Amino acid sequence: MALSDVSKIERNEEGIATVLGILGQRFGERFQTGQAMRAQHAHTTTYIPTQAPDGVVFAETTEEVQEVVRACAAHRVPVIAFGVGSSLEGHVNAPGGGISLDTSRMNRILAVNAEDLDCVVEPGVTREDLNRHLRDTGLFFPIDPGANASLGGMAATRASGTNAVRYGTMRENVLSLTAVMADGEVVKTASRAKKSSAGYDLTRLLVGSEGTLGIITSLTLKLNGIPQAISGGVCPFPTLEAACNTVIATIQMGIPVARIELVNALQMRAMKAYSHLDYPESPCLFVEFHGTDAGVAEEAELFGEIAQDNGGGPFLWTGVAEERTHLWKARHDAYWASLTLRPGAKGLSTDVCVPISRLAECVAETEADIAEMGLIAPIVGHAGDGNFHTLVLMDADDPAEIAKVEAFVARLNLRALAMDGTCTGEHGIGQGKAGFMRREHGHGVEVMRAIKQALDPQNILNPGKILPA
Amino acid sequence: MALSDVSKIERNEEGIATVLGILGQRFGERFQTGQAMRAQHAHTTTYIPTQAPDGVVFAETTEEVQEVVRACAAHRVPVIAFGVGSSLEGHVNAPGGGISLDTSRMNRILAVNAEDLDCVVEPGVTREDLNRHLRDTGLFFPIDPGANASLGGMAATRASGTNAVRYGTMRENVLSLTAVMADGEVVKTASRAKKSSAGYDLTRLLVGSEGTLGIITSLTLKLNGIPQAISGGVCPFPTLEAACNTVIATIQMGIPVARIELVNALQMRAMKAYSHLDYPESPCLFVEFHGTDAGVAEEAELFGEIAQDNGGGPFLWTGVAEERTHLWKARHDAYWASLTLRPGAKGLSTDVCVPISRLAECVAETEADIAEMGLIAPIVGHAGDGNFHTLVLMDADDPAEIAKVEAFVARLNLRALAMDGTCTGEHGIGQGKAGFMRREHGHGVEVMRAIKQALDPQNILNPGKILPA
Numbered sequence: 001m002a003l004s005d006v007s008k009i010e011r012n013e014e015g016i017a018t019v020l021g022i023l024g025q026r027f028g029e030r031f032q033t034g035q036a037m038r039a040q041h042a043h044t045t046t047y048i049p050t051q052a053p054d055g056v057v058f059a060e061t062t063e064e065v066q067e068v069v070r071a072c073a074a075h076r077v078p079v080i081a082f083g084v085g086s087s088l089e090g091h092v093n094a095p096g097g098g099i100s101l102d103t104s105r106m107n108r109i110l111a112v113n114a115e116d117l118d119c120v121v122e123p124g125v126t127r128e129d130l131n132r133h134l135r136d137t138g139l140f141f142p143i144d145p146g147a148n149a150s151l152g153g154m155a156a157t158r159a160s161g162t163n164a165v166r167y168g169t170m171r172e173n174v175l176s177l178t179a180v181m182a183d184g185e186v187v188k189t190a191s192r193a194k195k196s197s198a199g200y201d202l203t204r205l206l207v208g209s210e211g212t213l214g215i216i217t218s219l220t221l222k223l224n225g226i227p228q229a230i231s232g233g234v235c236p237f238p239t240l241e242a243a244c245n246t247v248i249a250t251i252q253m254g255i256p257v258a259r260i261e262l263v264n265a266l267q268m269r270a271m272k273a274y275s276h277l278d279y280p281e282s283p284c285l286f287v288e289f290h291g292t293d294a295g296v297a298e299e300a301e302l303f304g305e306i307a308q309d310n311g312g313g314p315f316l317w318t319g320v321a322e323e324r325t326h327l328w329k330a331r332h333d334a335y336w337a338s339l340t341l342r343p344g345a346k347g348l349s350t351d352v353c354v355p356i357s358r359l360a361e362c363v364a365e366t367e368a369d370i371a372e373m374g375l376i377a378p379i380v381g382h383a384g385d386g387n388f389h390t391l392v393l394m395d396a397d398d399p400a401e402i403a404k405v406e407a408f409v410a411r412l413n414l415r416a417l418a419m420d421g422t423c424t425g426e427h428g429i430g431q432g433k434a435g436f437m438r439r440e441h442g443h444g445v446e447v448m449r450a451i452k453q454a455l456d457p458q459n460i461l462n463p464g465k466i467l468p469a
Numbered sequence: 470m471a472l473s474d475v476s477k478i479e480r481n482e483e484g485i486a487t488v489l490g491i492l493g494q495r496f497g498e499r500f501q502t503g504q505a506m507r508a509q510h511a512h513t514t515t516y517i518p519t520q521a522p523d524g525v526v527f528a529e530t531t532e533e534v535q536e537v538v539r540a541c542a543a544h545r546v547p548v549i550a551f552g553v554g555s556s557l558e559g560h561v562n563a564p565g566g567g568i569s570l571d572t573s574r575m576n577r578i579l580a581v582n583a584e585d586l587d588c589v590v591e592p593g594v595t596r597e598d599l600n601r602h603l604r605d606t607g608l609f610f611p612i613d614p615g616a617n618a619s620l621g622g623m624a625a626t627r628a629s630g631t632n633a634v635r636y637g638t639m640r641e642n643v644l645s646l647t648a649v650m651a652d653g654e655v656v657k658t659a660s661r662a663k664k665s666s667a668g669y670d671l672t673r674l675l676v677g678s679e680g681t682l683g684i685i686t687s688l689t690l691k692l693n694g695i696p697q698a699i700s701g702g703v704c705p706f707p708t709l710e711a712a713c714n715t716v717i718a719t720i721q722m723g724i725p726v727a728r729i730e731l732v733n734a735l736q737m738r739a740m741k742a743y744s745h746l747d748y749p750e751s752p753c754l755f756v757e758f759h760g761t762d763a764g765v766a767e768e769a770e771l772f773g774e775i776a777q778d779n780g781g782g783p784f785l786w787t788g789v790a791e792e793r794t795h796l797w798k799a800r801h802d803a804y805w806a807s808l809t810l811r812p813g814a815k816g817l818s819t820d821v822c823v824p825i826s827r828l829a830e831c832v833a834e835t836e837a838d839i840a841e842m843g844l845i846a847p848i849v850g851h852a853g854d855g856n857f858h859t860l861v862l863m864d865a866d867d868p869a870e871i872a873k874v875e876a877f878v879a880r881l882n883l884r885a886l887a888m889d890g891t892c893t894g895e896h897g898i899g900q901g902k903a904g905f906m907r908r909e910h911g912h913g914v915e916v917m918r919a920i921k922q923a924l925d926p927q928n929i930l931n932p933g934k935i936l937p938a
Contacts, residue, residue: 115717115826116855138721158666169664171673172641187913193822194854195638196891197627197677198909199898199935200917204640204673208666225723248584252607254694254760256725291723295764353662357584385663422665429667440667444656447924448669454923455916466668 009096009464015075016054016097022071023057023099030058030105041100042093043085046348047396048431053080053094060105062178062186062217068101069215070184072460080462081211083153084126086145088349089430091157091210095464101215103152109133110218117223118175118192123152123216130221139223142167145426146332152216157428158208162331165251165384166258166290169426170207173222177206179214182456192220205451210428211462213455231296232259232288232324233317235307236280240264240367243283244360246303246310247383250287251356253306255299259288260384261331262359264367267338267378274337275330285312285383286331288324331380338378338391345376345393350409352416353387353425362419363388366412373408387425414439429466437468478565478933484544485523485566491540492526492568499527499574510569511562512554515817516865517900522549522563527571531647531655531686537570538684539653541929549931550680552622553595555614557818558899560626560679564933570684572621578602579687586692587644587661592621592685599690608692611636614895615801621685626897627677631800634720634853635727635759638895639676642691646675648683651925661689674920679897680931682924700765701728701757701793702786704776705749709733709836712752713829715772715779716852719756720825722775724768728757729853730800731828733836736807736847743806744799754781754852755800757793800849807847807860814845814862819878821885822856822894831888832857835881842877856894883908898935906937 023031032038038052059065072079078098085092094100106122109130113119114137121130128148130141145154145161153159155177160169167173176190189202206214237243240262247260262285263271269281287303289296296319304315318324330337339347354362363379370377370390381388392408395401413423413436423436437445449467452459492500501507507521528534541548547567554561563569575591578599582588583606590599597617599610614623614630622628624646629638636642645659658671675683706712709731716729731754732740738750756772758765765788773784787793799806808816823831832848839846839859850857861877864870882892882905892898892905906914918936921928 113824113826115721116824117721118824158664158670160664164664168641171664171670172637181912181916185912185915187916188911189913191886191891191909192824192889193856193885193891193894194825195627195629195633195640195822195856195894197820197893197895197897198891198902199677199906199913200682200920201627201640201670201673201677202910202913202916204670205920208668208670213669225721227723252584252586252694254696292764292767294767295761298761298763351666353664355582355585355587355661356663357582387662387664416662417660420661422660422662422667424666425662425664426666433667437668440660441671442657443650443654444658444668444671446654447650447656447671450923451669451674451920454919 011097012076015077018075019071019077019099020055023055023068026067027057032056041082041085041102044090044093045086045088046090046432047346047402048090048093051093051095053100054097056100056102058102058105062180065101065180065215065217066184066186068099069180069182072099073182073184073458076458076460078460078463081152081156081215083123083150084148086147086149087153087157087430088427089432091428091430091465093431103150106217112137114139116192118220119223120218120220121151122218123150125151127151127154134223138226140226141221142224143170143173151219151221155207155216155219156210158426160426162259162261162382164382165260166256167224171204174203174207174219175222176220177203177216178218179206179216181214182458182461187214208428210430210465212452212465213461215461227290229293229296229319230288230290230324231300231317231319232327233315234279234327235285235287235312235315237283237285237312240283240363241360242310242312243285244383246285246307246312248356249306250303251384255302257287257384258290259286261286262381262383262388264379267334267380270337270341270378271330271334274340275333277330286327334380335391338393341378342376342393346396347391347393348405349427350390350392350412351424351427352412352421353385354416354419354421356386358419358421359383359386362415365415366390369408369411373404375408385425386421431465434466434468437466480566481545484546487544488540488546488568489524492524492537495536496526501525510551510554510571513559513562514555514557515559515901516815516871517559517562520562520564522569523566525569525571527574529574531649534570534649534684534686535653535655537568538649538651541568542651542653542927545927545929547929547932550621550625550684552593552619553617555616555618556622556626556899557896558901560897560899560934562900572619575686581606583608585661587689588692589687589689590620591687592619594620596620596623603692607695609695610690611693612639612642620688620690624676624685624688625678625680627895629895631728631730631851633851634729635725636693640673643672643676643688644691645689646672646685647687648675648685650683651927651930656683677897679899679934681921681934682930684930696759698762698765698788699757699759699793700769700786700788701796702784703748703796704754704756704781704784706752706754706781709752709832710829711779711781712754713852715754715776715781717825718775719772720853724771726756726853727759728755730755731850731852731857733848736803736849739806739810739847740799740803743809744802746799755796803849804860807862810847811845811862815865817861817863817874819859819861819881820893820896821881821890822854823885823888823890825855827888827890828852828855831884834884835859838877838880842873844877854894855890900934903935903937906935
């Protein structure tokens with residue numbers, strides 16, 4: 001189950017050569033085969049070796065995506081959808097070569113239906129682009145995975161982030177998709193109705209399918225009203241367990257917390273130094289409430305009481321935007337802060353998610369494992385969802401260290417599975433976690449394989465991802 | 470596209486005879502072939518002709534479901550999952566005969582994980598059973614389709630109801646399923662983690678698949694804390710449009726309304742008489758808020774102001790449980806109240822759902838069509854979701870009237886599709902709406918057919934449903 005043992009797929013040299021010719025002729029400057037461009041499109045943020053595609057095509061319309069897919073289908077050549085390349089598990093690698101389909105020029109916002117709280121966008125629109133566009137409407141798109149990812153990529157990996165506890169993940173926030181299937185046909189998965197019982201849920205089938213079943217060419221997304229008031233702050237705890245019990249009680253009381261982020265002591269140390277935060281070096285919860293003035297004040301007070309009951313506090317909260325922004329910038333900069341703990345190291349982010357009743361136990365066992373192995377790996381977590389990341393700081397050129405980290409990650413993933421959790425809450429499987437699919441899904445892997453085989457019989461759409469060989 | 474023109478599937482007489490023998494021997498008294506029992510298991514609440522199965526087996530465990538499915542698979546005999554028979558579109562009919570798999574004895578609540586706000590139940594547990602069981606935990610399961618349906622059936626049809634606007638539908642509230650697939654293998658679709666990015670979303674694929682891809686044998690469901698406070702009431706409006714605009718503004722302002730039900734003037738007349746309500750015979754909204762004492766009062770006041778801005782009111786609301794119960798009992802009895810408008814008639818419920826910006830227009834055009842055709846058909850709607858039902862009161866023995874109603878329903882469904890809506894918000898496709906699938910899904914129907922073919926190549930799981938012939 002070695003993480004670095006990525007899938008190898010036989011190259012169809014003849015087909016690839018033919019498709020390179022076809023696309024070069026058809027797309028001119030919008031088709032590129034330079035070394036740097038190809039490598040950048042297989043960019044991985046892990047130590048998974050880069051497997052570059054043979055060419056990169058910048059499509060601009062659904063029809064152009066159809067053309068590319070049809071050319072690739074006719075010659076049995078892989079086609080790999082590409083957003084901004086911020087995925088973490090080798091999703092955009094091209095283990096059998098083929099064509100990277102770059103969607104960055106499909107960046108139009110096609111409609112904002114304010115009355116219906118939805119919008120229609122092309123896949124290359126990033127979440128920051130969208131929220132900038134929405135600014136004057138009083139609406140916003142809540143899903144925030146940290147990176148300024150493309151919305152197509154976020155749907156493809158079923159992304160979420162800090163405020164999923166309140167607003168859900170891409171699973172709940174995509175109303176409908178348009179996608180080009182492996183045969184080049186276009187499917188619109190659903191209408192703009194809020195709900196439907198009309199047949200199989202093709203929207204949810206494509207969300208999280210990582211470009212292996214279809215290539216998303218437009219998305220209809222749910223929007224939310226910008227809250228009238230926001231309050232938030234940071235609350236320190238003597239132990240991880242006290243912090244986790246506070247999370248459980250908060251959720252169970254139905255307090256509609258918008259964000260509730262766990263940061264462990266080591267991560268706090270890094271953040272204090274990097275972002276000049278004035279908090280103790282102990283486990284903390286970063287929390288935020290969205291609602292009316294009276295509501296968010298009431299919720300913050302209630303939360304403070306729960307924290308105190310669990311031995312935590314003081315909970316210092318504010319309704320002042322600038323102060324909150326500083327806190328959340330610090331939280332969002334946790335990755336960069338962590339890197340200062342071991343200058344020159346590369347960070348590998350894990351992503352398990354467990355039922356929240358098991359969160360304290362899972363984090364504590366993981367901290368113990370980190371200590372025992374002598375790793376440097378701070379922890380941040382979307383505690384309200386039971387999802388946490390360790391950022392393992394490693395020398396990616398040292399095979400012995402890689403092996404050690406792989407063993408740590410494998411133990412962590414199996415620990416989460418044993419607690420009725422998942423090996424990935426929001427990053428996806430890609431290449432990095434395909435080895436855990438059988439453990440997590442059992443016979444479900446064969447069901448997924450049957451679906452893949454039915455919808456992409458030639459295995460041209462992002463081959464070598466999700467399903468174990 | 471005649472609604473009464475249900476699918477016909479050739480009977481495999483030899484296989485059926487063999488399976489009847491096998492199941493009789495294996496299940497003894499838990500396998501029944503009496504006429505009344507068979508007819509009751511093909512019970513339809515529409516005028517779709519009853520197509521009885523050849524036998525009814527009362528399974529008690531996942532292993533027994535596997536046995537039944539394997540026997541049916543070995544002899545190519547249809548097997549149709551049955552909950553309580555409250556589905557509305559011929560879902561439990563057996564057009565090719567075969568075995569009805571009754572899940573009513575699979576009615577155990579296997580676990581309540583209060584800390585995680587989830588529970589694990591067998592498919593025959595009804596929502597009222599579950600909520601009775603949860604009463605002392607401070608938790609509840611919110612989805613309420615009106616009927617005391619089985620939770621397996623609710624998942625299979627992607628049911629929802631009055632409070633989906635706040636709590637979502639079965640799509641959002643099923644965390645994981647165990648299901649027996651067409652080959653008799655068991656799949657567990659997901660862990661108990663709140664979210665996951667691990668591969669294709671088999672949970673959502675099975676939710677709404679109406680027993681055509683697998684037979685659900687257990688469900689892990691999200692639970693919610695019983696709100697500390699509830700407020701609610703009824704608000705009359707001069708016009709449907711005023712009521713719909715109030716709904717739009719309420720949702721857009723982010724007021725977390727728990728229920729917001731539209732009732733048209735004719736329906737109000739019926740409800741006033743049947744349930745002794747003291748409100749005008751004009752369009753009304755029935756609304757409810759869940760939260761803290763201060764929160765629900767604030768929300769009710771805000772709603773009242775929005776209603777007044779739209780020419781509605783007065784909004785009479787209360788926090789007193791008994792008074793609210795009376796209102797909601799009246800709303801839930803709308804079906805029975807409607808029947809008094811034409812004694813002896815049978816009611817056919819339509820189920821379109823449109824973007825809420827189109828709701829007023831869709832309801833108004835439908836009211837005009839009803840008037841023009843001389844039908845009696847009151848309207849109730851889950852307005853916050855854009856979903857509404859007309860209950861067409863008809864003489865189900867009069868072919869001319871059936872034809873007229875069919876024409877009305879077809880126009881209504883096409884009207885919703887033209888408004889970027891769906892022909893079914895929560896009832897499902899079954900046999901009754903299969904004729905609208907191509908209009909709604911285009912090439913998506915072929916994708917669904919490929920999935921069905923891949924997962925059930927012999928077409929033994931509830932054949933003749935969802936997919937058009």
